Amino acid sequence: MSRWTAALIGLLGVAAALAAGHLVAGLVGPTASPFLAVGNTAIDFTPTPLKDFAVRTFGTYDKLVLLVGMAVVIAAVAVVAGLLSRTSPLPGTILATALGALGVAAVLYRPDLGQLAVLAPVAAGVVGVLVFRWLHRAASAPSAPGEGRRTFLIAAGASVLAGLGGQFIGTRTDVEGSRSAVGELKPTTPAPAIPAGADFVADGTPSFITPNRDFYRVDTALSVPRVLAEDWTLRVHGLVDRELTLSYDDLRRRDLVERTITMTCVSNEVGGPYVSTANFVGVPLRDVLLEAGIKQGADQLFSTSVDGWTAGSPVDVVLERDRGALIALGMNGEPLPVEHGFPARLVVPGLYGYLSATKWVVDLELTTFADKRGYWLERGWGQKGPVKVMSRIDTPQGFATVRGRAVVSGVAWAQPTGVGKVEVRTDGGPWRDAELATAVNGSTWRMWRAELDLPAGGHTVECRATDLKGFTQPAERVAPIPDGATGWHSIFFTIE
Numbered sequence: 001m002s003r004w005t006a007a008l009i010g011l012l013g014v015a016a017a018l019a020a021g022h023l024v025a026g027l028v029g030p031t032a033s034p035f036l037a038v039g040n041t042a043i044d045f046t047p048t049p050l051k052d053f054a055v056r057t058f059g060t061y062d063k064l065v066l067l068v069g070m071a072v073v074i075a076a077v078a079v080v081a082g083l084l085s086r087t088s089p090l091p092g093t094i095l096a097t098a099l100g101a102l103g104v105a106a107v108l109y110r111p112d113l114g115q116l117a118v119l120a121p122v123a124a125g126v127v128g129v130l131v132f133r134w135l136h137r138a139a140s141a142p143s144a145p146g147e148g149r150r151t152f153l154i155a156a157g158a159s160v161l162a163g164l165g166g167q168f169i170g171t172r173t174d175v176e177g178s179r180s181a182v183g184e185l186k187p188t189t190p191a192p193a194i195p196a197g198a199d200f201v202a203d204g205t206p207s208f209i210t211p212n213r214d215f216y217r218v219d220t221a222l223s224v225p226r227v228l229a230e231d232w233t234l235r236v237h238g239l240v241d242r243e244l245t246l247s248y249d250d251l252r253r254r255d256l257v258e259r260t261i262t263m264t265c266v267s268n269e270v271g272g273p274y275v276s277t278a279n280f281v282g283v284p285l286r287d288v289l290l291e292a293g294i295k296q297g298a299d300q301l302f303s304t305s306v307d308g309w310t311a312g313s314p315v316d317v318v319l320e321r322d323r324g325a326l327i328a329l330g331m332n333g334e335p336l337p338v339e340h341g342f343p344a345r346l347v348v349p350g351l352y353g354y355l356s357a358t359k360w361v362v363d364l365e366l367t368t369f370a371d372k373r374g375y376w377l378e379r380g381w382g383q384k385g386p387v388k389v390m391s392r393i394d395t396p397q398g399f400a401t402v403r404g405r406a407v408v409s410g411v412a413w414a415q416p417t418g419v420g421k422v423e424v425r426t427d428g429g430p431w432r433d434a435e436l437a438t439a440v441n442g443s444t445w446r447m448w449r450a451e452l453d454l455p456a457g458g459h460t461v462e463c464r465a466t467d468l469k470g471f472t473q474p475a476e477r478v479a480p481i482p483d484g485a486t487g488w489h490s491i492f493f494t495i496e
């Protein structure tokens with residue numbers, strides 16, 4: 001058997017295994033697909049520094065990078081197994097079995113998958129072994145001329161069909177249909193209109209409201225959970241006087257409030273992009289918790305998403321009357337986009353998302369920090385995540401060349417207090433006040449601009465914000481882990 005044939009047998013055997021797993025997963029739970037289950041489990045087991053590196057480096061594409069990386073590794077292993085199997089099919093058989101076993105382990109580890117889901121990786125293992133041995137036999141001892149080639153084509157074609165079939169069945173849940181059926185979520189209390197002077201878009205800041213398609217996205221979900229509004233419920237339990245189970249209709253029939261809120265990710269580096277602002281529509285979280293009645297001693301609101309991700313928020317913070325924490329159903333005039341948590345998510349102004357902003361939320365448990373630890377707390381991030389005062393230069397971009405008078409502009413945030421001042425300085429000189437855009441509320445970012453009168457040549461510009469309580473963003477550069485970056489953003493640019 002030639003090396004090419006041997007390598008191809010390895011590849012086709014593994015492709016058949018993954019395709020069979022994907023097909024069965026379409027029936028028993030899409031994330032049970034061995035490829036996705038192993039990927040999701042890999043995400044959960046990835047050491048925190050590597051995960052932070054991935055979020056930092058690849059941003060929203062981190063999952064695509066992981067999927068492609070996994071495909072490359074699996075293909076390489078498949079080729080090696082094929083090459084080792086030139087005389088005996090044993091190495092390939094072992095590989096297919098190992099793939100199935102890895103898939104079973106990954107599926108059992110996933111909190112969102114039932115026992116039935118192991119059928120998907122089991123199918124992958126069995127089909128992988130059978131197809132591999134069948135191809136091997138056809139190539140090493142063909143009973144008719146051309147049998148090898150014919151067998152290969154059948155295996156490749158059937159794998160493609162099975163993979164596509166699994167994808168089709170698995171995504172047949174009509175989550176977009178459910179989203180459109182929700183219709184308009186009309187707030188009884190709309191947010192005040194955004195004043196005209198709230199941003200400096202003409203000078204290069206982002207728009208005050210971030211369009212949904214541009215809103216940053218950070219989560220551990222390799223495939224976005226697809227939950228129908230009509231199937232969704234939220235359970236409130238634990239240290240409460242009465243347990244509640246709320247349906248989507250229960251929530252949307254209440255008086256909905258709309259709040260303009262800036263969300264921030266703790267992984268955001270100084271100058272980074274993980275901050276966005278939206279009008280969220282929902283039910284005050286405080287009201288729901290008070291209805292359930294919180295028992296003495298509960299200091300943690302432990303929220304769980306449908307895919308098993310968890311966050312622990314301080315109870316005293318989510319209960320603050322002025323905090324404005326929401327069980328959000330809508331975002332910028334539409335039901336939440338699926339990637340941002342449809343049917344429902346939490347939004348707590350002034351807390352980083354990792355311990356408060358659970359998307360696809362299905363469970364709220366009142367408990368204690370001593371009893372339970374959320375996903376990122378378990379992985380080395382802080383227990384309390386108040387958003388730190390921060391400012392960012394958006395224009396000019398680093399290393400840009402500017403003609404004539406330079407205008408520097410950007411955003412600053414200090415939720416829930418609000419930004420009182422932004423200062424800029426050039427080339428290490430004295431600080432001077434930037435012009436602030438109209439404030440919207442303390443839980444949103446604030447745009448700023450300053451005109452610079454500088455000679456031609458290279459310059460460094462820095463900014464720093466002060467909140468309305470007088471606290472100024474510190475100079476000290478601190479990395480995001482464990483509770484958020486600090487330091488002044490600084491940009492080098494050239495005036496022509």
Ligand SMILES: Nc1nc2c(c(=O)[nH]1)N[C@H]1C(S)=C(S)[C@@H](COP(=O)(O)O)O[C@H]1N2
Nearest residue numbers: 216217218219220265305309353354357359
């Ligand atoms: N279910 C779930 N919710 C989640 C996360 C997650 O990984 N899974 N990530 C959190 C983090 S770290 C942040 S910063 C925000 C980001 O919300 P966005 O993707 O809508 O911007 O969601 C939070 N909610």
Ligand SMILES: [Mo]
Nearest residue numbers: 265266353354
């Ligand atoms: Mo985050």
